[in-house]
Amino acid sequence: MIRAHAKTLALIVGVLLVPLILAGCARNEDSGETRIFEIENTEEVFGKKDEDHVTVRKHYxxxxxxxxxxxLKELVEKYGxxxxxxxxxxxxxxKTRFFHMYFYRESADLPRDWQPDEGYLSTDRMEHHKNDLIAAVDWSDADPQKEYSSYEKSKEGKIVKRMRFVEDQLVG
Structure with missing residues (x-):
């Protein structure tokens, strides 16, 4: 009888502890370390045959x-x-290539595992997440000087502060 209660108690404890341990492991995945990765399925390359340029957009x-x-600018520059x-x-x-690299923060609307959705009744594309855009880099083959923009934004996505650089020169 005591063995049956011990087994039942062990089973109950195991059932309760395993999810807690797994949840703790999931939380430890975000160690607070800064990390950058490309958002899958968001690269855009476009330009018509009769145009003299190609535009490339990558999202991170x-x-x-x-x-x-x-x-933030230095981090993005190093990553590039x-x-x-x-x-x-x-x-x-x-043809001239125009490059745009866009960097976003993680948020409730843009979680780290976000993917574009082209559903029948609703869509969710990168352009819907401008509130979480915190840095951008632009340049081209014709003008290889890179322009960097860094943004401090409120939780709602309003720009609180912006810094713009051409290479290492702060311009406004």
Whole structure:
């Protein structure tokens, strides 16, 4: 009889502890460390055959981004140097490539596992998440100087502060 109660008690404790342990492991995945990754299925490459340019847009998520806008710019700049996009996108001879790298913060509307949705009755695309855009880099083959924009935003997505750089020069 005592063995039956002990087994039942062990089973109940096991059933309660396993989900708590798993939940704790899931929370530890976010160590507070800053991390950047490309948001899957969001790369855009477009340009018509008769146009003289090709536009490339890539979208990234920054987990635990720095609050200082200069540090944010430096983080994005370092990431761009370590993960260049120019060599991955080819254009026909004579066409200029325009590059845009967009960096977003994680939020309730844009979780780290977000994916675009082209549903029949509703859609959810990257352009619907501008409130979470916190940094951008723009340049082209014709003008290789990179322009960086860093944003401090409220939880609602309103711009509180913006810093703009051309390469390392603060311009406004």
């Amino acid at each position: 998520m920054i987990l635990n981004p720095p609050e200082d806008l200069t540090e 140097k370590e993960h260049p996009v120019e060599g991955k996108i080819e254009a026909a001879a004579g």
